[in-house]
Amino acid sequence: MYLWDKGGSTGSSLISFTCDRDRGYDARLAPYDIVGSMAHAVMLRRCGLITAGEKDSLLFGLARLYEESMHGDFSIGKEFEDIHTWVEIRLRDIAGEAAGKLHTGRSRNDQVLTDIHLFARHRSHLLARELKALAEMFLQLSGKHRDVLVPGFTHMQAAMVTSFGLWFASYAESLCDDMHLLAGAADLADASPLGTAAGYGTSLPIDRELTASLLAFDRLIITSPYAQMSRGRTERQLTGAIASAAITISRFASDVILFMSPGYGFVSLSDELTTGSSIMPQKKNPDLFELLRARCNRLQAVPGEVAMMTGGLPPGYNRDFQELKAVLFDAFDSITELVQILPGALEGLIINMDIISSGRYNDIFSVEEANRMVREGVPFRDAYRIVAGRTGSGSFKAPVLSDYNHTGSIGNTGQALIQKRLDDIMTRFVTGYSPQELFDRIMGWGSL
Numbered sequence: 001m002y003l004w005d006k007g008g009s010t011g012s013s014l015i016s017f018t019c020d021r022d023r024g025y026d027a028r029l030a031p032y033d034i035v036g037s038m039a040h041a042v043m044l045r046r047c048g049l050i051t052a053g054e055k056d057s058l059l060f061g062l063a064r065l066y067e068e069s070m071h072g073d074f075s076i077g078k079e080f081e082d083i084h085t086w087v088e089i090r091l092r093d094i095a096g097e098a099a100g101k102l103h104t105g106r107s108r109n110d111q112v113l114t115d116i117h118l119f120a121r122h123r124s125h126l127l128a129r130e131l132k133a134l135a136e137m138f139l140q141l142s143g144k145h146r147d148v149l150v151p152g153f154t155h156m157q158a159a160m161v162t163s164f165g166l167w168f169a170s171y172a173e174s175l176c177d178d179m180h181l182l183a184g185a186a187d188l189a190d191a192s193p194l195g196t197a198a199g200y201g202t203s204l205p206i207d208r209e210l211t212a213s214l215l216a217f218d219r220l221i222i223t224s225p226y227a228q229m230s231r232g233r234t235e236r237q238l239t240g241a242i243a244s245a246a247i248t249i250s251r252f253a254s255d256v257i258l259f260m261s262p263g264y265g266f267v268s269l270s271d272e273l274t275t276g277s278s279i280m281p282q283k284k285n286p287d288l289f290e291l292l293r294a295r296c297n298r299l300q301a302v303p304g305e306v307a308m309m310t311g312g313l314p315p316g317y318n319r320d321f322q323e324l325k326a327v328l329f330d331a332f333d334s335i336t337e338l339v340q341i342l343p344g345a346l347e348g349l350i351i352n353m354d355i356i357s358s359g360r361y362n363d364i365f366s367v368e369e370a371n372r373m374v375r376e377g378v379p380f381r382d383a384y385r386i387v388a389g390r391t392g393s394g395s396f397k398a399p400v401l402s403d404y405n406h407t408g409s410i411g412n413t414g415q416a417l418i419q420k421r422l423d424d425i426m427t428r429f430v431t432g433y434s435p436q437e438l439f440d441r442i443m444g445w446g447s448l
Contacts, residue, residue, distance in 0.1 A: 023076045025325040026083035030069035030076075031435035032118040033083045036111065036194060037102060038062050038442045039214035044104055047205050054098040059443065061095035062087075066439055083115070084108050105206040107198040109317045113227055114194045116325070118215065118438070120238055123332045124186035125432025128179055130339045131245060132422050135175040137343055139415050142168035146413060149356045149401070150266055151364050158364050161401065162410060164351055169413040171252050176421045178245040183428040185237035188230075192217035196224035199316050214442050216433045231321045232310030235328050239302040242335045249338055250296035253289040256349065260286060266355055270348035288345055295338060302331050363391045368401060 026033075038059060045055035065087060068074065080086040091099040146165035151158040192212035195202070201224040212220050221227045259266035273288055309323055355361070366387045373383035390396045404411035431437070 023078075023080075023082065025329055026086075027069075027074055027076050028329060029112070029115040029119060029325075030074060030083050030086075031066060031439075032115040032122075033087060033111065034062050034066045034069060035435050035438040035442060036114045036118065036211075036215065037087060038066075038439070039211045040106060040194065041102060042214060042442060042445055043207050043210045044101070046210060047207050049104055049204065049206075050098070050101050054101060057095040057098040058091070058102055061091045061099065063439075063443070064094055065090055066435075070435075082108070082112075084111055105197065105202045105204040106195065109198045110193045110196045110227060113196075113231065114192065114215070116328070117189045117191065117193065117217075117234070118433070118435075120189040120234065120328070121186055122432040122434055124182055124189065124238065124241075125429045127242075127245075127332065127336060127339070128182055128186075128426060128429050130336060131175050131179050131182070132426055134339055134342055135172040135179075135422055136419070137346055138168045138172035138175070139419060141346065141349075142166070142172065142413055142415055145351055148351055148353055149410075151355070151361045158361055160367055161356070161361075161364050163413075165413045166408075166410060167255075169415060169418060171248060172418050172422075173414075174248040174251075175245065176418060176425060178241065178248055179422070179425045181244050182238075182241035183425060185234070185241045186429065187218070188234045188237050190218040191221045192219070193221045193227040193230075196221060196227035199228040200224050214445055215438060216431075216441065225315065228317050228321075229315070231317075232306055232313075232324065235310075235324050236303050236306045238328060239299075239306055239331045242331045243300045243303055245335055246296035246299035246338070249342060250293045250300075252342075253293040253296065256289045257286050257293070266352050268350045268352070270350060273345060273348040288341070292338060292342070292345075295334060299331060299334055302327060362396055365401075366391045366396065369396075 041050070041055055041058040041062065044050045045052060050058070068090075076083060076086050080089060088099055088102060091102065142165045145168065146163065148164040149161055150164055150167065152160045152162035192208065192215060194211045194215070195206050195208035208220055221230060256267060256269075258264060260268055269284070269286060271284070273286075305327055306324065309320055309327070313320060370380065370383040370387045373386070374380050378386075387396075401410075406412060407414045407417065
């Protein structure tokens with residue numbers, strides 16, 4: 001059944017090509033589509049476009065469909081073109097002729113865009129919680145290994161002394177910035193396109209502010225044409241934030257792979273986190289971290305994919321937009337899987353506690369020695385030259401580590417500040433408004 005069917009004969013191969021793959025993504029949008037329809041039904045009654053009895057019939061039927069859509073095995077059969085068709089046709093079986101009035105004042109264009117905004121807002125909130133938990137695990141490891149010294153590198157050369165406490169804390173702070181980007185992207189999605197119809201509004205007396213309030217949107221997409229113009233922009237920002245988090249995880253994975261190599265030996269992995277070789281008995285491979293790196297690097301290409309799909313499109317709705325669902329949904333699924341696997345990997349990370357004591361890295365304390373001389377009144381440039389003449393010969397002895405007091409240093413990793421920043425960022429998400437929360441909210445309004 002196709003809502004646009006006028007009695008013609010569209011080829012089955014065309015329907016298969018345009019719909020078959022998309023139905024799986026539409027099935028995931030079902031709860032969002034249904035709560036959007038519930039809000040629309042309440043608004044139609046408030047505006048006098050349907051009767052109270054019709055509104056009650058619609059809400060009753062939609063509630064039935066909502067429960068059906070929440071089952072884990074829910075799918076949309078091939079007899080339906082998309083989720084919107086499934087809702088309208090199935091609703092007719094339950095609510096009768098009232099179902100034919102549900103589409104009043106809207107189009108599938110603003111309908112699917114509303115679904116995507118609700119989905120993106122909700123999933124962004126869930127992802128933010130996962131990222132915050134991961135950042136807090138990095139902070140816990142930072143505190144645990146605060147005093148374990150390790151060489152810091154520039155140009156791939158041992159440069160200065162640092163600590164595992166700082167290393168772990170730096171990744172927690174990086175995730176803070178990723179969450180900032182995600183909050184900004186989620187804010188773009190927190191605007192209601194419902195009622196913009198096909199991109200040019202409607203002459204019917206609808207109340208867009210009411211549906212936006214029912215769906216807990218922060219604001220409206222004001223102009224109807226911009227609703228369709230925004231397709232691609234919101235997805236680019238969301239996938240950009242996802243790509244940013246992927247960069248953080250990828251860099252951490254690369255660090256672990258490098259640091260566990262024989263030339264470094266800074267970390268090792270528990271047996272549960274390594275695989276072996278089919279020919280070399282001694283091998284313990286960091287496959288988990290290598291795959292983390294590869295999959296994160298793939299995610300970095302996704303914003304460009306969105307840009308390529310939507311750049312230069314003509315005004316109004318274009319069917320190209322349908323492909324954005326696959327890209328956006330897969331990106332959220334991928335980053336969520338990666339963020340969820342990392343805590344277990346962190347638990348199996350074994351830190352070498354005696355890296356510095358071997359004397360191999362004595363020269364990285366040269367800055368410490370120069371700074372000691374500066375505290376005794378020697379100009380830094382003079383101290384620099386004196387110490388430079390002693391390093392590299394094997395005769396330089398590492399001095400006692402100086403006090404590091406400033407924020408973001410070995411002695412003051414700034415854990416409390418990062419934790420506060422994480423807490424502050426989460427307030428930007430407030431709530432993700434799950435389909436169930438919206439369902440309960442709208443049913444409360446609908447009974448008034």
